[in-house]
Amino acid sequence: MSKPKLSIFFGAGAEIGYGLPSGGKFALEIFRCSNEEDKEFFRQQIQNINRMSQIATQWLPDNYSNKRLNVFGKGEFEGLIASSLENRRNNILTYLNHFDEKVTYLLQHWYVNDEIIRRKFTEETDEQIGEMLYSQSIRLNEKLASQVPLFDSEYFSAFLRILAKHPQDQQIKRIVRAFLELLVGAFGQSLVSQLNEELFTQAPDELSVFDDLSGIFSLNYQGVGQTGMEIVIEERPLDIDEGTEGLTIFKELGRTILEEIYCQAMDYQALIDSHFRYLYNPKAHWAKFTRIAIFLHTVRRYITQYVQVDPLKISGGPGYYHDLLNLREQYEVKAIGTTNYNNFVQQVISETALGETPIYHLNGSVNEYYDPFKNEILTNPTHEEREGRILVPFMFTQSGIKPLTSVEMSRKYVELYDHFVQSDVVCVIGYAFNGDDGHINGMFRSLVEQEHKRLFIFHYKNDTRSEVQVEREYKEKLRLNSSESLKVFLVNQNRIANENIWFENILNEFVTH
Structure with missing residues (x-):
């Protein structure tokens, strides 16, 4: 008998056990974080633009190098x-x-x-x-x-x-x-x-x-x-x-x-959405352009410099990423999707048999930068690639506006969706299906209603609600006509559901069905 084909999608909740903050905590910390360093970094980017280049003469406003740089603050x-x-x-x-x-x-x-x-x-x-x-x-x-x-x-x-x-x-x-x-x-x-x-x-x-x-x-x-x-x-x-x-x-x-x-x-x-459009048109509103650009630099710096992770857990577990190493004996892992910006999942599986499993960062990552002038994504850009350009960290923070028109980003969504379709089950861990991720939620809705795929959601139990009540909430969030292909498992802080480690429940569902 062949192994069941499995794809897994991780949200911020999957990393809390490794010491990372929840999505809400992350949002607060971003607004607490000083942005003076990011403001200065962005100022240097602006100053290094060739004044005779196309970006300076056609895209940036007149006298851009002397204009004040604005940041999000108490006024917001x-x-x-x-x-x-x-x-x-x-x-x-x-x-x-x-x-x-x-x-x-x-x-x-x-x-x-x-x-x-x-x-x-x-x-x-x-x-x-x-x-x-x-x-x-x-x-x-x-x-x-x-x-x-x-x-x-x-x-x-x-x-x-x-x-x-x-x-x-x-x-x-x-x-x-x-x-x-x-x-x-x-x-x-x-x-x-x-x-x-x-x-x-x-x-x-x-x-x-x-x-x-x-x-x-x-x-x-x-x-x-x-x-x-x-x-x-x-x-x-x-x-x-x-x-x-x-x-x-x-x-x-x-x-x-x-x-x-x-x-x-x-x-x-709403705050991000009201600014994001000006990332493409700095002439229209320079203050909003600089606010969103510097904000994205602050987000990346906070993640890379201030987010406290447990290095022992990252190297040896336990955690959801390390569970991937154990479940591969029972399942064939087709693909991994994530809304998280870091590369911890890649670190955990890179030296194992799962190392070739494709990983898709649907909300960007700390290694990716975006050129709004050319609508282009660069991964780990070199000094030469950065020269003469305005690049911002490519991260979709809480926003309804997503720059999905770039070929690279569109391909990620299509490829991950294809892997989902080829899977027997898609598991979701630590992802809340919030409204600002409607572009991802729609993909899951299509997966269930159009492709008739089974969707297993592993929900961290932090209140008294039953599986049926939580399942009803996810059905509403996904706007599903039926919850027939939807299954919710309540997991505790040790990743246990129904007295078994979470992934054992997947196999049990296959046996009972």
Whole structure:
């Protein structure tokens, strides 16, 4: 009997076990990262352009070498908040509505555990966490929401009790305000969207004046989410342990919770999309051109210089990439696709029998650069290839605009898709099928609905949802008409699903079918 043919697709979640950050954490760190070094590097690129060349005389604006270079900064916070509340407010509300459950899970992996937190709270307030709740004392306007589980939360009430004991402490006040801003902002955005979409619930079709009035309401994004954004991006973590005083512990706990919320809800697609088009047309908007170009350099430098990985795990495992070495006895691996920018998977398998397996980086990689003037991708360009050109790291960060028109990139998608079609099963690990990766999601949808291929998703279990519930979510994300060819497995941090290492479940599915 021949081995089942397998293709595997990795997202950011597959690398967390190796010490890399999640996609949300990665996004926050990029905006925390200083960009002065990247700004200077890009300035040198600009200065080295031959002023008589085609790129200088036809593509760049007049006096380009003396123009100011702009970068993303605090001025973009409002846009980040607006995009997050518009597109991911459900993530925010889900977290706030299950506040105690989320905090309890967070404390399982934090500096101090739940027991110590409760003891420190008692020392600080002479009360027990949960003894005093605010569900009967605080009411949100019913036009925003009829039920607000956050006010019945033990831990949120604990933050309010700490603030009541220390009313002059500005940091704990800012943390509480940040939670409230996110709550009001998420509910407020829902109300604004509903009003704009249903301003007139009934009106004559022949009178277009009623349609002209749609979309007139908006939210003041300076008043919602700004405080939390400043806390998570501008403030550094505090060093704490079980000997730290209670007030300081709650300050760091509040900052950590906010960071986790923003990691799950931060959406900068609109910000990137509003700038990416100018990468091809610097004359039209020089400031936006320089912002996106320097931002891409910052992304690459952060990945290559600041992302902390466990070198022992990269060399010897354990992890999903090392599992490839074990599963090859049972399966024939056709191809590997990834949205990750680094080359760790190649490092792990290069000296093995899997070394010839094709690997496709669908969102770019740290070794690739893009020439927007010529719409060309270069891999590990030499000094001579860089000379006289403006090159930016080729990485698709959170964006709906992808430069897929280059022949090299189009070929990657086609080749990987062909390998998928030749496989018996395609496995997806650590990839969330978010909306900003619609170009990839469409490929998987076609694979299931047009090619009738089986798609196995290995989902990291970090909440109480069942396989059926998670499967329904992926079906919706992929916009599938049926989940018949879709199978979800819940895996733990040790990559175990149904009491077996994840890839053993694939073979079990073949046996049962």
